Amino acid sequence: MKAYHFTEVPAEPVEGCPGVSIRWAIGQNMGAPHFILRVIDLQPGASTEHHQHPWEHEVFVLEGEGRVRYAEGELSIGPGSCVYVEPGERHQFTNSGSSVLRIICVIPRP
Amino acid sequence: MKAYHFTEVPAEPVEGCPGVSIRWAIGQNMGAPHFILRVIDLQPGASTEHHQHPWEHEVFVLEGEGRVRYAEGELSIGPGSCVYVEPGERHQFTNSGSSVLRIICVIPRP
Numbered sequence: 001m002k003a004y005h006f007t008e009v010p011a012e013p014v015e016g017c018p019g020v021s022i023r024w025a026i027g028q029n030m031g032a033p034h035f036i037l038r039v040i041d042l043q044p045g046a047s048t049e050h051h052q053h054p055w056e057h058e059v060f061v062l063e064g065e066g067r068v069r070y071a072e073g074e075l076s077i078g079p080g081s082c083v084y085v086e087p088g089e090r091h092q093f094t095n096s097g098s099s100v101l102r103i104i105c106v107i108p109r110p
Numbered sequence: 111m112k113a114y115h116f117t118e119v120p121a122e123p124v125e126g127c128p129g130v131s132i133r134w135a136i137g138q139n140m141g142a143p144h145f146i147l148r149v150i151d152l153q154p155g156a157s158t159e160h161h162q163h164p165w166e167h168e169v170f171v172l173e174g175e176g177r178v179r180y181a182e183g184e185l186s187i188g189p190g191s192c193v194y195v196e197p198g199e200r201h202q203f204t205n206s207g208s209s210v211l212r213i214i215c216v217i218p219r220p
Contacts, residue, residue, distance in 0.1 A: 001201060003178060003185040003193045006170070026168040030194040034218045035145040037168045037192070058136040058147045060116070060214055062172070068113060075113040082147070083113045084140040091111060104170055106216055108144045 002030055006039050019046030019095075027109065038105050042066065042095040050092035055108050057085035059093075064101030067094045112140055116149050129156030129205075137219065148215045152176065152205040160202035165218050167195035169203075174211030177204045 009029070011021040020042050027036030042048070042064070050069060061081040067074045068083055069092040077083060077093075085091045095101035119139070121131040130152050137146030152158070152174070160179060171191040177184045178193055179202040187193060187203075195201045205211035 001178065001180040001182075001185065001193065001195055001199055003187055003191055005190050006192050007190065009192075025170070025192050026194050031196075032166060032168060032194060033197070034166065035168065035216060037170060037216060039170075056142060056144065058142060058145065058216075060135070060147060060149075068111065070111040072111075075111065077113055080115050080117065081113055082116050082119075082135050083111065084136050084142060085111055086141075087143070089111055104214065106145060106147060106168075 011041065014048070017046065017048055019043035020048055033109065035106055035108050038107070040103050040105050042093060042101040042103075044095050044098050044100075047092055047094040050090065052088055052090040054087050056087045057083070057091070058106040059083035059085070060104040062102040062104060064095060064099055065097030066101040067096050068092070069094065121151065124150075124158070127156065127158055129153035130158055143219065145216055145218050148217070150213050150215050152203060152211040154205050154208050154210075157202055157204040160200065162198055162200040164197050166197045167193065167201070168216040169193035169195070170214040172212040172214060174205060174209055175207030176211040177206050178202070179204070
């Protein structure tokens, strides 16, 4: 067992996404076999890539306000929102608020 | 894509654990193929079972104060704590504070 504060894991910039950083909070660092829990921070106005990939996302919003863009439009998110992004689904997260948008985003281990 | 507040998912009592409830927030309800994101609430003084199982836990503490018991002792947890419980490791979460201890706990899909 290991317990630590997520801020002990360094935040890394996300290439191509100014104002977005990621912490690989629980994953390879623990030898976790199946999935990886990341904490992603988006500064006001920042967005993740508008992209798609063969793996799913399970997202829980910790703080802030934002939008998720997908094929059928946009959805609003805030603290306590859950977002399920299906494998292969195009998506983009944007911070539409005035403070950080912080989300947990779990992915399968590659 | 689906987005919803976690409180839209009903909280179910956890058998054998008074004061503990669980929401299966993102998982079978979304057809998620690999892992399940649960939100677990422990009322003050409540504990999860002291047990072990062949699958891992990836835990992120949303609010409250608590302790995790494991083979080598106990660890303190609070908002922003990450806990990695290895497959097969005996563990127990306890709310040692005066308000709800709310955690995200991700497990592989059975």
